[in-house]
Amino acid sequence: MNRREMLGEGICSLAGLSLLKMSARADEAADDATTAATQFELEPYVNRYWDGGASILCVTKSPARVRVEYGPQNDLKHTAYDIRNGMILAAGVTRHCIRIDNLDPKGDTYYRVAAEPLTKFKTYYGSEYGPEFASDIRPLPLLAATDKSCRAIVMNDTHNRDALIGSALAQTDGKFDLAIGVGDIINDPPSEERTISLMRNIHARLRDIPFLLVRGNHECRGEYANRLDKHYDLPDGKFYGAFTAGPIRFIILDDGEDKPDDNVSYSRLAMFEQYRAEQAEWLKREVNRPEFKQAAHRVVLIHIPLYFDESDLNKWTCHTLRERIMPTLTESGIDLVLSGHTHRSRHIAAGTFPGQNFDIFVGGGPKSESATYGILEAEGDRLAYHMHAIDGRLLAEYRKG
Numbered sequence: 001m002n003r004r005e006m007l008g009e010g011i012c013s014l015a016g017l018s019l020l021k022m023s024a025r026a027d028e029a030a031d032d033a034t035t036a037a038t039q040f041e042l043e044p045y046v047n048r049y050w051d052g053g054a055s056i057l058c059v060t061k062s063p064a065r066v067r068v069e070y071g072p073q074n075d076l077k078h079t080a081y082d083i084r085n086g087m088i089l090a091a092g093v094t095r096h097c098i099r100i101d102n103l104d105p106k107g108d109t110y111y112r113v114a115a116e117p118l119t120k121f122k123t124y125y126g127s128e129y130g131p132e133f134a135s136d137i138r139p140l141p142l143l144a145a146t147d148k149s150c151r152a153i154v155m156n157d158t159h160n161r162d163a164l165i166g167s168a169l170a171q172t173d174g175k176f177d178l179a180i181g182v183g184d185i186i187n188d189p190p191s192e193e194r195t196i197s198l199m200r201n202i203h204a205r206l207r208d209i210p211f212l213l214v215r216g217n218h219e220c221r222g223e224y225a226n227r228l229d230k231h232y233d234l235p236d237g238k239f240y241g242a243f244t245a246g247p248i249r250f251i252i253l254d255d256g257e258d259k260p261d262d263n264v265s266y267s268r269l270a271m272f273e274q275y276r277a278e279q280a281e282w283l284k285r286e287v288n289r290p291e292f293k294q295a296a297h298r299v300v301l302i303h304i305p306l307y308f309d310e311s312d313l314n315k316w317t318c319h320t321l322r323e324r325i326m327p328t329l330t331e332s333g334i335d336l337v338l339s340g341h342t343h344r345s346r347h348i349a350a351g352t353f354p355g356q357n358f359d360i361f362v363g364g365g366p367k368s369e370s371a372t373y374g375i376l377e378a379e380g381d382r383l384a385y386h387m388h389a390i391d392g393r394l395l396a397e398y399r400k401g
């Protein structure tokens with residue numbers, strides 16, 4: 001069973017189609033998980049699982065000493081902690097992020113997370129721990145450039161309607177290497193508690209398919225928006241970046257808010273223009289990296305469409321980023337750009353707008369009648385994207401090779 005099948009089985013078990021039987025140890029751990037589920041505020045999940053490693057995050061209800069045990073299915077012989085400057089982060093820490101590097105891309109790795117609540121902290125001698133609890137044993141995914149293929153489900157603008165994710169998955173076999181949310185998934189993160197609750201719902205729908213969040217303008221709003229990054233292990237702490245999954249080089253861009261920084265709505269708290277300029281410079285470097293140049297396919301993920309319709313050409317809607325990056329994109333052999341934001345779906349074939357020598361797919365909105373999902377598949381020289389209505393009807397498709 002390959003990694004994608006392992007992850008897909010998790011979804012099937014949700015639908016009652018089959019049960020994931022990992023091992024006797026996993027079954028035992030699953031029993032434990034009934035209690036464990038009540039002790040993690042946010043159950044462990046995986047982030048940044050490329051470049052030879054994976055990051056495992058979770059939130060505990062109270063400060064805890066957390067470890068990840070990982071290794072082959074029946075032998076989780078390795079242990080990792082969240083360590084900073086020689087200290088295991090436990091005192092005062094409920095948001096945990098543990099990075100594991102040097103994973104074998106060919107080996108199937110499993111992991112579980114164990115936590116010891118720090119019930120009493122003393123700076124020197126005498127800290128005390130409550131009873132340990134642990135997650136169940138799960139497959140640890142890893143995206144690698146050596147993978148022959150990559151398959152992703154793409155959604156956007158669900159605006160907290162996580163049931164749409166369930167509806168989309170129900171139309172598929174559930175076997176994906178990643179689930180991509182192209183923005184406006186977590187609507188105006190209002191508080192830590194509510195944001196965690198929203199993330200919990202998303203993760204419950206996806207089961208073990210890791211979720212990649214591309215930030216949309218609504219992830220930039222809400223009192224907790226400026227701490228949303230604490231729940232994702234982002235390269236260099238930025239919501240933009242690049243990674244390779246099989247034959248695809250993914251470029252993630254973050255256009256921030258959809259109006260100029262000095263718009264009265266932002267109460268003098270927006271400074272996105274500087275951030276966009278920074279990304280434009282980063283993109284120029286990225287397209288010259290060997291990982292980009294050698295990739296068979298290049299897919300850009302950006303919430304606000306670079307183009308949508310003719311009227312859009314004259315609107316502001318974040319076009320300062322478009323103006324900065326279009327020359328780079330035009331010259332770099334981009335295959336696809338996947339977006340959202342408009343709440344109206346559209347496939348914009350290459351050549352529709354000036355310099356647009358790649359196809360653009362814009363997904364729909366949060367209402368059932370406009371909601372969409374996309375399936376991105378790459379195998380060797382072949383790349384395909386199918387955009388569907390939430391009831392499964394095919395709306396538009398792209399094929400290369």
Ligand SMILES: [Fe+2]
Nearest residue numbers: 157184341343
């Ligand atoms: Fe939206």
Ligand SMILES: [Fe+2]
Nearest residue numbers: 184216217341
């Ligand atoms: Fe949006």
